[in-house]
Amino acid sequence: MRFVLLGDDRAVLPLARAIARHPGHALARASLVGELQGELMQIAPALRLTSAWDELLAGDVADAAIIAGAGDELLLAARQLAQSGTSLVVFPGVRQGAEFVDELTLIRDDSQIRLVPVFPRRFDPEISRLADSLRTDASGKLLHVAMERERPPAEVPGPVPLLTAAEIDADLLHDADLLRSLAGNYSQVTAFRSGRTAAGVTSATVSLAGDALPEASWSLKAAQQTHWRIAVTSERGTLNLESGEAGRGAPLAGAGVPASDPAAAADAARPETSEQLDETGARMLEHVEAGLSGRDVSPDWTDVARAFEIVEAGHRSIARRRTIDLHFETTSERSLFKTQMTALGCGLLSITLFGVIALLLLGAVFRGGRDEQELRRLLDAGWTPEAIAADPDRLPGCNVGQIRELIARVERADTVMRIARVVVFLPLFVFLVLQLLVFVARPSRHPAHLKRGRSSNGTAA
Numbered sequence: 001m002r003f004v005l006l007g008d009d010r011a012v013l014p015l016a017r018a019i020a021r022h023p024g025h026a027l028a029r030a031s032l033v034g035e036l037q038g039e040l041m042q043i044a045p046a047l048r049l050t051s052a053w054d055e056l057l058a059g060d061v062a063d064a065a066i067i068a069g070a071g072d073e074l075l076l077a078a079r080q081l082a083q084s085g086t087s088l089v090v091f092p093g094v095r096q097g098a099e100f101v102d103e104l105t106l107i108r109d110d111s112q113i114r115l116v117p118v119f120p121r122r123f124d125p126e127i128s129r130l131a132d133s134l135r136t137d138a139s140g141k142l143l144h145v146a147m148e149r150e151r152p153p154a155e156v157p158g159p160v161p162l163l164t165a166a167e168i169d170a171d172l173l174h175d176a177d178l179l180r181s182l183a184g185n186y187s188q189v190t191a192f193r194s195g196r197t198a199a200g201v202t203s204a205t206v207s208l209a210g211d212a213l214p215e216a217s218w219s220l221k222a223a224q225q226t227h228w229r230i231a232v233t234s235e236r237g238t239l240n241l242e243s244g245e246a247g248r249g250a251p252l253a254g255a256g257v258p259a260s261d262p263a264a265a266a267d268a269a270r271p272e273t274s275e276q277l278d279e280t281g282a283r284m285l286e287h288v289e290a291g292l293s294g295r296d297v298s299p300d301w302t303d304v305a306r307a308f309e310i311v312e313a314g315h316r317s318i319a320r321r322r323t324i325d326l327h328f329e330t331t332s333e334r335s336l337f338k339t340q341m342t343a344l345g346c347g348l349l350s351i352t353l354f355g356v357i358a359l360l361l362l363g364a365v366f367r368g369g370r371d372e373q374e375l376r377r378l379l380d381a382g383w384t385p386e387a388i389a390a391d392p393d394r395l396p397g398c399n400v401g402q403i404r405e406l407i408a409r410v411e412r413a414d415t416v417m418r419i420a421r422v423v424v425f426l427p428l429f430v431f432l433v434l435q436l437l438v439f440v441a442r443p444s445r446h447p448a449h450l451k452r453g454r455s456s457n458g459t460a461a
Contacts, residue, residue, distance in 0.1 A: 001025045001292070004062040006053060006077050007069025008034035009091050011120040013043070014281030015066070015288065020044040021278075022285065028062055029055075032074050053077040057084050064088065064114070064292055070095035082107045087114035089288050090304070092177075094169040098308040105301065115301045116291030119177045122299060123283040130230065130241050131182055140235035142214040145183050147175055147230050150223035153200065161222035162200030168193075169311050171220055172206060176310040177303055182232065184213040185306065190323045191314035206314055209323075341435065348431050355424035362420055376410060 003019055005012065005027060013036070019025045020043050027044040030037075031053040040047055053073070056062065057080060067078045068091040075096060082088055082104055090096075090104075108115050121127060133139055149171055153161050180186060186208035195202030200222075208216040214233075232239040291297040313324040389404055 001064065001289075002028045002062045003064055003066055003089075004028055004056045005030040005040070005066045005068065006032050006056070006081075007067055007074055007091070008032065008036050009068035009093065010036065011091055011118075012036075012066060012068035013039060014120075014123075014278075015089075015118065015284040016040060016281075017043050017278065018281030018285040025285075031056060032069070032071070032077070054080070056081065057086075062086065064116075064288075067091065069093065075100055079103060079107070082113055082115075083111065085111055085113060087116070087292055089116045089118060089292075091118050091120070092173065092304050092307065094166070094173045094308075094311060098305070098312060101301075101305055101308055105305070108301070114292050114294065116288055116297065117299050117301060117304045118284055118287065119174055119299050119303075119307075120280075120284070121174050121178050122181060123280050123287070125279055125283075126241055127178070127230075128283065130232070130239060133239060134182060134232060134234075139232075139239065140237075142183055142232065142234050144214050144233040145179060145216040145230070146233075147179060147216070147218045147228070149175065149218075149220045149228040151220065151226050152224055153222050160195075160202065161224070162195075162197060162202060163204065163220065163222045164200045168201075168204045168220055169314075172204075172218065172314060173307050173311050175218055176206075176208070177299060177307040179208060179216045179218065180303065180306060181298065182230075183216055184210055186210040186213060186216065186310070187326045188323050189310055189313035189317055189326065191317040193318060206310075208310070341431075345431060348428055352424060352428050359417075359420055359424055363417060379410070 001024065003025065005016065016027055019027050027040075027047055029048045029050060030040055031050050033040060033049070037049060041049075050056075054077075056065065056077070064087045065078070065081045066089045067074070070093050078088060078090075078100075088104070092101075104115055107113065134142065151163075151167075151171065153163050153167060188209040190207040190209075192205045193201045193203075194205070203219060203221040205220075206218045208218070227243055229240070229242040231241075287297055291300070309326055313326055317324045389407070
């Protein structure tokens with residue numbers, strides 16, 4: 001299988017290395033890779049770099065494209081590749097935005113391409129071991145999952161390190177997916193920010209909850225070094241996973257997990273070796289192969305949408321200072337149609353209400369004086385304009401010329417009122433007819449997301 005790569009996210013390097021070493025795959029071309037150019041050429045010497053990403057749109061260039069990064073040009077390239085029928089392997093990032101995820105979902109439903117997301121933190125060997133432990137009976141019923149993360153901010157303008165909203169969202173996107181993979185499909189989000197200043201915050205906290213799910217808590221603090229810890233509490237004890245000096249997972253400790261020997265613990269604290277990176281890359285490649293072949297995998301594209309929804313719900317929770325309930329719906333032409341028509345319908349109802357009020361005022365203006373009202377009563381009683389004009393006594397004080405002028409005025413007023421009624425009510429009628437188009441809009445290919453059992457390599461069990 002031939003792959004092309006677009007983007008400069010370093011998380012893609014283990015997968016690139018695994019592809020280059022696999023006898024059945026090749027990393028053929030790359031574009032928009034930035035500072036990764038040198039490392040990629042060492043990994044795949046035959047790799048062809050190009051500054052013109054549109055060269056990758058040719059049908060015979062690649063079987064799948066790897067998207068690892070953000071930026072307007074990169075996201076445009078990803079959309080164009082998807083529309084041309086090229087399946088995508090996407091390393092999700094918060095800078096890509098939820099709108100990009102929705103657009104690719106619609107393209108997938110239209111062109112039947114494969115979309116395979118890769119959340120790198122899921123493929124850490126120790127995190128995979130933790131997930132396997134939670135699926136065994138030995139762990140018992142889960143009660144609580146806590147994840148604590150520390151990281152240095154990109155900029156330290158003063159003596160106190162501060163995190164920006166973008167930095168918080170970037171970590172939350174991946175950790176929210178990780179917590180969902182460990183404990184379930186959370187549907188309630190409560191977020192807090194502490195130590196707020198104009199430049200950022202010192203820490204962020206998010207609580208996740210859902211029906212029959214263990215509560216999960218996530219925190220991120222500004223610190224001098226990167227460090228993270230996961231503690232999973234069950235009826236039979238606690239499983240702990242903590243990063244070593246290099247940020248990789250240390251061996252698990254706790255209930256249901258065999259005790260690690262001191263040598264293994266010491267090894268976990270050392271920087272990752274090429275063998276360990278190869279294991280992560282092999283897990284990623286196995287996941288990608290399964291997804292591109294059409295098998296159910298975890299994470300899937302729905303998991304990407306859910307992670308973005310949790311990030312957005314965190315923003316709403318902070319703004320409203322309350323828990324936000326998530327009502328998951330798989331993105332599709334039909335769901336977007338319903339959303340847009342709902343918004344349009346609310347606007348049309350408001351406009352129609354004001355239109356009816358204006359119509360009543362207009363009718364009062366055209367109702368005229370006593371003579372016009374008497375003329376209208378005669379017309380309503382069946383008198384023709386000719387008969388009324390021939391019998392002036394029907395309108396005392398009016399001669400034939402005045403009667404004819406009144407008749408013309410009433411007819412003009414009636415014409416104006418008929419046109420006004422059409423203008424007021426026609427848009428609402430057209431809107432109601434357009435509701436029938438919901439049966440033409442395509443629903444999602446996939447039903448509502450259901451949690452599945454996961455195998456250790458990330459595919460659905």
